[in-house]
Amino acid sequence: MTERTLPPGPPSGRRGPRTVLLRGGAVYSPADPFATAMLVEGGHVAWVGSDGAAEAYVQTADEIVELDGALVTPAFVDAHVHATSTGLALTGLDLTGSASLAAALDSLTAFVDAQDVPGGVLIGHGWDETGWPEGRPPTLAELDAAARGAAVYLSRTDVHSALATSALRELTEDLAGRPGHHADGPLTRDAHHAVRQTALARLTPEQRARAQRAALARAAELGIGALHECAGPEISSEEDLAALLALAAGGEGPEVFGYWGELGERGVETARRLGAVGAGGDLFVDGAIGSHTACLHASYADADHTGTAYLTAEQVADHVEACTAAGLQAGFHAIGDAAVAAVVEGVRTAGERVGAERVRALRHRVEHAEALDDKTVAAFAELGLTASVQPAFDAAWGGPEGMYVQRLGAERAAALNPFAALLRVGVPLAFGSDAPVTPLDPWGAVRAAAFHRTPEHRISARAAFTAHTRGGWRAIGRDHDGVLVPGAVASYAIWAADDLVVQAPDSRVAGWSTDPRSGTPGLPDLTPGRPLPVCLRTVVLGRTVYRAAE
Incomplete structure (x- = not known):
């Protein structure tokens, strides 16, 4: 060129x-x-x-x-990111590729030895015990030894649980009394939120700006022109979102559209004050499958419980009602089938209170929306919900040997992330990465949707590309952008x-066509194994x- x-x-x-x-x-x-x-x-x-x-x-x-x-x-739109955490993973300790518990602890020690932050907190991300030969996370004693006594926060790959050293735990008020506290293992629920807030609160403005610039620069390198930042009091801070929006407004990289995940009138007021486009994003109805905190109707296959419910259907209804009255988009993080059902029930109740068409018009969002049956998929279409989904989740954890099967069993795992079913009934899809949960990688996400590990959930490459471009704009009400x-x-x-192709409609796996008579613009051949x-x-x-x- x-x-x-x-x-x-x-x-x-x-x-x-x-x-x-x-x-x-x-x-x-x-x-x-x-x-x-x-x-x-x-x-x-x-x-x-x-x-x-x-x-x-x-x-x-x-x-x-x-x-x-x-x-x-x-340009691509990534419809679900956490920029500061992504930048910290890019510039700090990234344990995503650690092959074992021992390797992860060695990486932590090397990282600590290379730092000079007296009195500060070190932050890392990406560990996943399900792929380690030891089959477990480190004990607190092992973690403290590897960290050489430093205050360290290490989020699990799904960012719904974390390892925290004793030094960080001691900095966190009333940690032992919070739900999700474990004296010798990963922290979940309120205990996890508390140590995360402690760690992020000790970032200097310079550290935050450096991390945010790194995330925006990486997005730009990958052809991403816009990001939806999913912020909130439990996952970042008002200061963090305000700083990111100001940085993006300076024109250093992609556009950034903020979501603020806080309930009710307060959430609406804060979202408006910060210039967010919605009071949603990571407004948690449940947690994540890998951390055993996604809320399910039936128990996990490898644990004797059904996960964690953070919000009730009534709380969802109240929030959607408040947002609809304010003309602001609501959104909820919901992964497990019980959590998604609570969102559907709450949105339907809100429609009965303020009018179904008013609710539909705002295209309220469900982030992740992994466990859906046919009835729930139909309800998404009925209620005008937007599904903000992450195809890389299936690429990372799907398949017969993946984490989903470990946690849920083969039958329930095979039902996750039903992209084709959502499209068939007209549910709008917006693709994102949830970075740093999975990396910024838009073409990889398009490939993951077109070659979903469960064949009946696959969609065409063209539909997947649309979901990662125009779908992100439609999710914020800008229907004419992204083309x-x-x-x-x-x-x-x-x-x-490489050579551009048009995917044949009768075979989404291997049937590729270059026939110009289709009148369809071509896309790169995304067959697994080919370079992106x-x-x-x-x-x-x-x-x-x-x-x-x-």
Whole structure:
């Protein structure tokens, strides 16, 4: 890919917005499935079409980008992230790849030895005992020894439980009296929230800004043009969300749209004061399957309980009613079937109180929404709910040997994340990563949905791509964004990609087609094992926020 800036022409009165002409590639646009060129004026797409027709714009363009066969698509939207925690994982201790308990403890010791933060708290992420040969997390004594006595917080991969050293526990008020406290093991529920707040409260503004910049930079490198930050009093802080929104408003990377997960009138008031688009996100109805805190109708296969319920259907109803009255989107974290059922019951009750159409119009969100049966899927469509989901969860924990089967058994595990069933009844999908739970990886998420480990839940690559681009915009009520058509915002990415294909509708696994008669724009072949596209440039509102090194 090459570019050249044209010399200024003779004076011709007042100039319009700066124009950029891209040509000689493939432009993924419903306006023209065979487009090879695109014109951008300021922050909007002005035209898409052929290279031949693009000649009319050569003399007036301020810059010409020769694509050299590269692919241009709308920038991705990651509909569920935690930017500060993601940045801390990127710049700090990441235990995601630890092959054993011993390896994780060795990594912790090396990390502690490399730090110089007297009186501070060290933060890491990503451990997962289900894949370790020891089959267990460390004891508190093992953790303290590896940490050399430092105050350390280590979130599990699902961020619904954590390891905390004795030094951090001692800094946390009334820890032993909180639900979820365990004297020698991982902390869950209120005890986990308390140590997390203790750890994050000791971040300096400089540490927070560095982590947030790292997360935004990584997103831009991956062709992500917008993020939905899921904040709240139990997972971050008002200061954290305000700082992130201010940083993003400065134009350093993707746009950021905030959600504030706090109940009722207070949540609505805080969301509005912070400039959030909704009072939701990680407003916890339950926890996570890996931590045994997702709320189920029947007991776990490997534990004699049904998980944890944080909110009742009545509390859900009250929150949806408050948000609807304020014209603000509500949203809930719900993973287990009992938790999702509580959300459905609560939203339906709110509709009976304030009017079903008013509730439907705001497209209230359910984050994760993993355990759904046909009745619940139909209820999502009836109530106008948006499913904000993470295909990488299935890629990481699905399949016959995955964590889902360990926790739930094969039958219940195979029913999780039914993307195809949701689409069939018209439920809008918005894809995200829940980073740092799974990494920022948009093309990986599209592949994971198209090649779901349970075949009946697979969707086409085109539908998955739409869910990760336009779906994220629709989730915040902007139905016309996320496509490259004249008048749309110019948020796009340029990719080095293999031959483009159109997935055949009669076989979502291996039936790929390059037949131009389909009139459908092509996408990279995402068959597992093939390399994913590499981002060459990311542009947000006409402004380049990432450019690959030559």
